[in-house]
Amino acid sequence: xxxxxxxxxxxxxxxxxxLFSIFSITRWGLNYGIDFKGGSxxxxxxxxxxxSHDDITSIxxxxxxxxxxxxxxxxxxxxxxxxxxxxxxxxxxxxxxxTSVSTVAGTSTVSxxxxxSTIGVSTAGATTTGATIxxxxxxxxxxxxxxxSKSITSIIxxxxxxxxxxxxxxxxxxxxxxxxxxxxxxxxxxxxDVLVPTxxxxxxxxxxxxxxxxxxxxxxxxxxxxxxxxxxxxxxxxRENLKLDDHHKEAFDKTVGKSISQTFARSINxxxxxxxxxxxLFFFGADATRNFxxxxxxxxxxxxxxSIFLGSPLLVTFWKxxxxx
Amino acid sequence: MKKVRISAILLLIFGFxxxxxxxxxxxxxxxxxxxxxxKLGLDLSGGSHLVYQxxxxxxGSVGGIKDLDGxxxxxxxxxxxxxxAFGVSEPIIQTEKTTINGAEVRKLVVELPxxxxxxxxxxxIGKTPVLEFKIQKEGTSSEDVLNATKMEQAKLEASAxxxxxxxxxxxxxxxxxxxxxxxxxxxxxxxxxxxxxxSSIDYSKLYSDTGLTGQYxxxxxxQFDSNTRQPLVSITFDNTGxxxxxxxxxxxxxxxxxxxxxxxxxxxxxxxxxIKDGSAVISGNFTxxxxxxxxxxxxxxxxxxxxxxxxxxxIGASLGENALKASVDAGMWGFLIxxxxxxxxxxLPGLVAIVSLTMYTIFMLAIFKLIPVVxxxxxxxxxxxxxxxxxxxxxxxxxxxxxxxAKGHSLEDGIREGFARAxxxxxDSNLSSIITAIILYFFATSALIxxxxxxxxxxxxxxxxxxxxxxxxxxxxxxVKHYRGIVKFLFGxxxxx
Numbered sequence: 001x002x003x004x005x006x007x008x009x010x011x012x013x014x015x016x017x018x019l020f021s022i023f024s025i026t027r028w029g030l031n032y033g034i035d036f037k038g039g040s041x042x043x044x045x046x047x048x049x050x051x052s053h054d055d056i057t058s059i060x061x062x063x064x065x066x067x068x069x070x071x072x073x074x075x076x077x078x079x080x081x082x083x084x085x086x087x088x089x090x091x092x093x094x095x096x097x098x099t100s101v102s103t104v105a106g107t108s109t110v111s112x113x114x115x116x117s118t119i120g121v122s123t124a125g126a127t128t129t130g131a132t133i134x135x136x137x138x139x140x141x142x143x144x145x146x147x148x149s150k151s152i153t154s155i156i157x158x159x160x161x162x163x164x165x166x167x168x169x170x171x172x173x174x175x176x177x178x179x180x181x182x183x184x185x186x187x188x189x190x191x192x193d194v195l196v197p198t199x200x201x202x203x204x205x206x207x208x209x210x211x212x213x214x215x216x217x218x219x220x221x222x223x224x225x226x227x228x229x230x231x232x233x234x235x236x237x238x239r240e241n242l243k244l245d246d247h248h249k250e251a252f253d254k255t256v257g258k259s260i261s262q263t264f265a266r267s268i269n270x271x272x273x274x275x276x277x278x279x280x281l282f283f284f285g286a287d288a289t290r291n292f293x294x295x296x297x298x299x300x301x302x303x304x305x306x307s308i309f310l311g312s313p314l315l316v317t318f319w320k321x322x323x324x325x
Numbered sequence: 326m327k328k329v330r331i332s333a334i335l336l337l338i339f340g341f342x343x344x345x346x347x348x349x350x351x352x353x354x355x356x357x358x359x360x361x362x363x364k365l366g367l368d369l370s371g372g373s374h375l376v377y378q379x380x381x382x383x384x385g386s387v388g389g390i391k392d393l394d395g396x397x398x399x400x401x402x403x404x405x406x407x408x409x410a411f412g413v414s415e416p417i418i419q420t421e422k423t424t425i426n427g428a429e430v431r432k433l434v435v436e437l438p439x440x441x442x443x444x445x446x447x448x449x450i451g452k453t454p455v456l457e458f459k460i461q462k463e464g465t466s467s468e469d470v471l472n473a474t475k476m477e478q479a480k481l482e483a484s485a486x487x488x489x490x491x492x493x494x495x496x497x498x499x500x501x502x503x504x505x506x507x508x509x510x511x512x513x514x515x516x517x518x519x520x521x522x523x524s525s526i527d528y529s530k531l532y533s534d535t536g537l538t539g540q541y542x543x544x545x546x547x548q549f550d551s552n553t554r555q556p557l558v559s560i561t562f563d564n565t566g567x568x569x570x571x572x573x574x575x576x577x578x579x580x581x582x583x584x585x586x587x588x589x590x591x592x593x594x595x596x597x598x599x600i601k602d603g604s605a606v607i608s609g610n611f612t613x614x615x616x617x618x619x620x621x622x623x624x625x626x627x628x629x630x631x632x633x634x635x636x637x638x639x640i641g642a643s644l645g646e647n648a649l650k651a652s653v654d655a656g657m658w659g660f661l662i663x664x665x666x667x668x669x670x671x672x673l674p675g676l677v678a679i680v681s682l683t684m685y686t687i688f689m690l691a692i693f694k695l696i697p698v699v700x701x702x703x704x705x706x707x708x709x710x711x712x713x714x715x716x717x718x719x720x721x722x723x724x725x726x727x728x729x730x731a732k733g734h735s736l737e738d739g740i741r742e743g744f745a746r747a748x749x750x751x752x753d754s755n756l757s758s759i760i761t762a763i764i765l766y767f768f769a770t771s772a773l774i775x776x777x778x779x780x781x782x783x784x785x786x787x788x789x790x791x792x793x794x795x796x797x798x799x800x801x802x803x804x805v806k807h808y809r810g811i812v813k814f815l816f817g818x819x820x821x822x
Contacts, residue, residue, distance in 0.1 A: 043644075088637060092444040134644040136443065140635035142378055146425045147770045154768035161760045169753055214774050215703060218765060222710070222781070225761030229754040233721070236750045266724045269670065270717040273663045277713030280659030281706055286648035288368060288773075289706040296710065 001257030007313035014192055014310055017302075021199020024206075030198070031205030033213040034137060038144040040086040043134040044098045045078040051101050056081065059101065063094040072209070078134065085140055099131040151217045158221055162228050163187060169232070173239050176252050181318045186231045189303075189311040193227040194220055197299045215292040223299030226274075230267060230307035237263050238312065253316045260312050271304035333802035336795060340684045347690045361694040366701035366772055369649040371642035372438040373446055374772070377632040379431040397431050399621050400632070404433065406589055407449055413437045433632060436772070443639050456539025456623065459532035460573060461581040470531050470581050471593055528590070532583055535573050541566025545623035547616045550608070556616035558607040560623060567603025575599035584623070591622050652705035659709050660686070663716060671723055673815035674800060678719040681796040685715050688787050689780075698783070704776035711784025714758075718792025721747040726800075730816065737801065744797050751789060758785045 003010070034041055051059075056071045056079050067084035074080045086094075166186050170179040198220070204210040237259035245255065278300070281293040350361040367374050379397060397420040408416045417436040422429065440446050461470045543561045550557055562570050573582065574596050583593045594607045607619070663682070667675035689708060693700060726743030734742060762782035769775040 088444060088447050088634060091637075132641055132643065133441070133639070134641045136637065136639040138637045140376075140378075142425065142430065143376060143636045143770070146423060146430070149425055150423075150768045150770050154764050157764045157768070158761050161764065162757055165756060165760060169756075214769075214771055215777075218703070218774050218777055221761050221765050222758075225758040226714075228757040232754045232757065233750050236753060240746075262728070263724075266720055269724075270714070270720050273666065273716040273720070274710065274713035276662045276666060277659040277709050280662060281655045281709050283655070284651060284658050285655035285706060285709070286651045286702040288648060288702040289652075292703070292706060 001261050003260050003309055004253050004257040004313055004316055007316065010309040010313065017196050018192060021195045024199040024202040028202045028206040030202050030212045031210060033211030034139045035147055035213040036144050038085045038139050038141040040083050040091060040138040042081045042091065042094060042136050043074065043078060044131055045134050046131045050077050050079065055101070059097045060094055063097050064090050085138055091136055091138060095133045095136065099133065101131065147214055154221060158224050162224065166228065170235065170239065173242065175248070177315055177319050181315065182235055185311050185314040185318065186228055188314060189231050189306040190224060190227050192306050192310060193223055193299060193303045196302050197223060197295055200298055201295060210291055216295060219292050219295040219299065222296060223303060226300055227303035227306065230303050231311040233267065234259055234263050234307055234312050238315070252319045256312050256316050260308055264308065267304055267308055271300055274300055329798060329801045333798045336798055340687055343691045344687045347687060350694055363693060364697045364699045365649065366699045366776060367436055367438060368640050368701050368773060369645045370438050371441065371640050371645040372436065373440045373443050374638040375435040375446065375450065375634065376636040377433040378635045379433060380631040380633060381431060393431065395621050400433060403586065404435065404450055413440055441639055441641060443637060447634060457585045458535050458537040459583050459585055460535050460577055462531060462533050465531065467579065467581050467595060473531055537566065537569045537573060541569065542623060545620045547613065547620050555608065556611060556613045558616050558620045558623065560605055560607065562603040570603055571599060571601045586622055592619055648702045652702055656705065656709050660712060663713060667716065674723045677796055677799045678716060680799060681719060681791050682712065682715060684795050685788055685791040686712060688791065689784060692783055692787065698779055699772065699776055701773045701776035703773045704780040707777040707780035708784065711781060711788065715784065715788035715791065718751045718788055719796050721750055722792065722796060740800050744793065748793060751792060755785050755789055
């Protein structure tokens with residue numbers, strides 16, 4: 001099987017990917033969303049022509065926000081406004097001011113004051129355009145801290161449970177490679193499958209404003225499960241082939257190669273159907289789950305790759321190194 | 326063969342029945358099954374989500390909060406009645422216990438579907454609970470007042486205020502208390518029959534303020550009458566409260582001194598005597614549980630747990646509607662693309678997989694209705710993802726089956742062997758997803774993630790079931806005997822013929 005034969009090429013490829021990811025994560029860091037660091041988001045959509053970027057900033061500033069204000073346009077008619085965590089009364093003033101802006105052919109008349117929504121409604125000839133507040137989120141620092149600690153706990157728990165599970169599932173396999181080495185190989189594949197999407201996400205966060213939120217953590221956990229799921233199917237086949245070959249006539253690398261080729265179609269096809277579903281979700285699904293589906297697509301492609309090109313060849317490498325001792 | 330075919334037909338009929346359930350339970354006015362509509366989360370239906378933190382650092386005049394669960398439960402009850410007065414359909418009010426950086430934190434989570442006026446909701450919920458003692462108005466009769474007072478919780482209808490010493494020390498007075506109780510019991514039945522949820526009764530016509538409020542209350546606890554073993558609620562006022570209470574009870578013997586929590590009466594005792602020492606007993610025909618609830622409300626109504634708003638989320642109805650539509654679209658497209666792939670690559674078994682996948686989806690929808698699972702955009706993403714993953718079981722089986730056929734097994738043996746051998750892989754590989762889903766569910770901080778974890782978990786379990794039962798039965802029921810010619814083509818796959 002070419003996978004086993006040329007395994008060093010795949011090791012190199014994976015190492016490069018992991019190095020890129022580590023660089024990306026340490027260089028740019030993760031762009032945490034308000035879920036984690038706390039803050040407020042207001043999304044507003046105007047029925048007619050939307051006010052200018054600067055107008056929005058000054059409305060928000062004028063409503064009593066002293067912290068940094070980040071305004072990004074969304075779609076053709078909307079804006080997403082991010083600030084530090086705001087009191088509900090301040091949010092209330094902002095939303096009132098935002099929805100009572102009047103626009104005349106792209107230029108808007110705004111005179112927001114810091115008191116509760118005293119908007120000088122525009123001069124004669126202005127067409128007042130309505131606006132709707134599509135969503136408002138405020139996350140206090142306590143909730144952010146809760147999500148941080150629970151995310152870390154759940155990631156550690158999932159990894160622990162998976163290690164235990166693999167060791168348990170392969171406890172009867174000891175020849176010619178002991179069972180904990182299966183676990184070790186699966187963990188390397190796992191680390192690879194999680195590091196690379198995280199690195200890509202750090203890159204996207206730096207260049208496209210992608211934020212790490214609770215759904216990102218969820219996606220990472222799903223990738224963890226999926227990666228092992230995929231690796232296990234190949235290992236399972238190796239286990240079965242070893243059992244069939246009672247007298248160990250066949251060299252271990254041949255057995256692994258055979259197992260990979262036997263599960264090749266299955267691995268690709270099941271991942272393919274999952275990826276097809278996720279692509280549909282990415283293109284047609286809700287905005288809320290778009291980044292989620294993207295990160296899953298990356299993770300599942302990598303999970304499939306690593307189960308074929310990394311996990312099982314590693315078993316052969318382990319076997320070789322213990323043979324040479 | 327016959328047996329397998331009958332099972333296959335029964336399975337298909339069952340699938341069809343479940344599909345009808347899925348459909349007709351969405352149509353209103355279908356009787357019983359209309360009780361099972363899909364439950365949509367706030368991110369799909371629009372509404373507001375508020376998270377409060379209970380401030381447990383305070384140790385007020387009642388001597389600190391010892392019973393945290395009780396305090397939170399009491400707080401929940403207070404908030405619930407406020408929201409009911411606000412007029413929201415199907416609100417969710419939950420208390421949560423969580424640990425953040427080693428410290429225990431109690432949260433109160435409020436979900437208000439359809440409410441987008443966040444400020445109004447916050448104002449309604451956030452006001453400090455008020456416990457007040459109110460005396461019946463001049464010129465009204467106790468009986469009329471009691472009859473007119475609809476108790477929000479039909480629990481503490483008849484009761485009387487007596488001095489604490491009278492029940493615990495003096496047996497004679499306690500006897501007379503019992504007779505009063507029995508007298509009051511006759512009126513209590515009338516009250517019970519009219520008791521409904523908070524109504525629009527104008528209590529200001531029945532009661533007037535006394536100036537005595539929860540802030541003067543020192544303790545409230547449950548005791549038992551030494552003679553009758555009836556539960557009693559004993560209360561103690563502080564010095565100022567003692568004087569006020571003595572004054573009120575002195576002037577109004579025989580009248581109703583009702584206790585109001587947030588403007589709703591929670592108990593309507595009648596004053597027996599003047600009580601000078603500031604400690605009184607509320608006696609009545611209540612069960613120990615009811616007495617405990619009253620004591621709890623008195624305690625924490627008097628010193629409610631202060632709450633701080635730590636997070637809010639409001640989703641406009643249009644955004645929710647669009648998210649729902651988009652998720653359904655994504656599901657249909659996803660399904661269609663997978664179906665085309667299966668049919669092209671796996672041919673006849675692919676068709677079986679499509680039927681199996683359809684059944685899977687139908688079952689999932691029914692389970693969402695029955696549990697019920699609150700559907701969020703993440704939950705629907707989980708469903709779509711799980712449809713993609715549910716194919717996995719089928720593909721494992723088909724690939725195995727082809728190998729067995731290649732070894733020269735007969736078709737039926739090939740199918741049976743394929744299933745038997747694939748099962749171990751299916752079980753082991755799904756276990757890791759199950760582990761992930763369970764951990765995710767218990768550590769989820771938001772309804773969105775919890776929704777995803779639940780759907781994902783159910784999805785994995787149901788997909789294992791459909792892969793080994795539905796696909797297997799249907800394939801065997803095809804009853805093809807010989808592996809050659811057209812059959813060979815139909816069972817072949819990929820680019821080979």
